[in-house]
Amino acid sequence: MTVLQVCPLLPSLEEALRTNYKIVDTPSNEVVAAITSSRFGVTNEQMDAMPSLRAIVHFGVGYETTDVAHARSRGIAVSNTPDVLTDCVADLAVGGLIDVLRRLSAADRFVRQGDWQNGQFPLAVKVTGKRVGILGLGRIGQAIAHRLTAFDCTLSYHSRHQVPDTPYTYATSPEALAESVDVLVVATSGGPATAGLVSADVLTALGPTGYLVNIARGSVVDEPALVTALTSGAIAGAALDVFANEPNVPTPLLGMDTVVLLPHIASATVETRQAMGELAFRNLHQFMTDGRLVTPVP
Numbered sequence: 001m002t003v004l005q006v007c008p009l010l011p012s013l014e015e016a017l018r019t020n021y022k023i024v025d026t027p028s029n030e031v032v033a034a035i036t037s038s039r040f041g042v043t044n045e046q047m048d049a050m051p052s053l054r055a056i057v058h059f060g061v062g063y064e065t066t067d068v069a070h071a072r073s074r075g076i077a078v079s080n081t082p083d084v085l086t087d088c089v090a091d092l093a094v095g096g097l098i099d100v101l102r103r104l105s106a107a108d109r110f111v112r113q114g115d116w117q118n119g120q121f122p123l124a125v126k127v128t129g130k131r132v133g134i135l136g137l138g139r140i141g142q143a144i145a146h147r148l149t150a151f152d153c154t155l156s157y158h159s160r161h162q163v164p165d166t167p168y169t170y171a172t173s174p175e176a177l178a179e180s181v182d183v184l185v186v187a188t189s190g191g192p193a194t195a196g197l198v199s200a201d202v203l204t205a206l207g208p209t210g211y212l213v214n215i216a217r218g219s220v221v222d223e224p225a226l227v228t229a230l231t232s233g234a235i236a237g238a239a240l241d242v243f244a245n246e247p248n249v250p251t252p253l254l255g256m257d258t259v260v261l262l263p264h265i266a267s268a269t270v271e272t273r274q275a276m277g278e279l280a281f282r283n284l285h286q287f288m289t290d291g292r293l294v295t296p297v298p
Helices: 011-020 044-048 068-073 086-102 104-112 139-151 174-179 200-206 223-232 270-290
Strands: 002-005 022-024 031-037 055-059 077-079 131-135 154-158 183-186 211-214 237-240 259-261
Touching (some): 002 011, 011 270, 031 270, 055 270, 068 077, 077 270, 086 104, 086 183, 086 211, 086 237, 086 259, 086 270, 131 139, 131 174, 139 154, 174 200, 200 211
Parallel strands (some): 002 022, 002 031, 031 055, 131 183, 183 211, 211 237, 237 259
């Protein structure tokens, strides 16, 4: 019943772990399960140092920091916490979209800095009726689309495969999607398969009146190309919750009022983090009970 805790976790989850299992912070022959977060995962070296390891439980929907193929080759099952964070991530995506188009954060700074005393804040861009493209129409992408229908947005998407029974228009490539929309929302999974998917060509296709919203993973966007596009005016603005090398944010973005910068908080609400912790613990407890996981990764 020995469990490796790879990284700091939600306090309530840590208490449940300590109450029920022997928790260690270094790999050993005794460890039969590991619990980690999307940010840290479990490295191949850590897996290989735990010959009795049979399950890896992730606190978070992402699991790209763990080599799932290597885990499975070792007979190790892997789980994550899907669904319970969908609503909050979708809410933040829409919030970021509204913020960057209507320049809410910039307007807040305008008031706080006393600039209102010297004149009116510049005009922003209307949200209602915009053409929005969603890159990755999974659970979160569909939740974002559902919310944006209330804004009378025209919705299209690109995913690896067309999604059946959806009313949204399918684009055959990220470039084709970006070219046809006013706002590109990145909601795809991370990992090697999507690294750099939003390339310089995609940003060029989005154009000087287009906006980017990224609540997925920083790796999905070619960050140097994004910085160039924003600083040169090749795109109009961006709302970013994720970055390539967190917590480091490219310096040129820090002074730009056309960019909304958030510290990876899409799922960071009390309710959602509690639900994530409970599901992570259920995965671990179920595995320790009968060898099964509640939400194994696909």
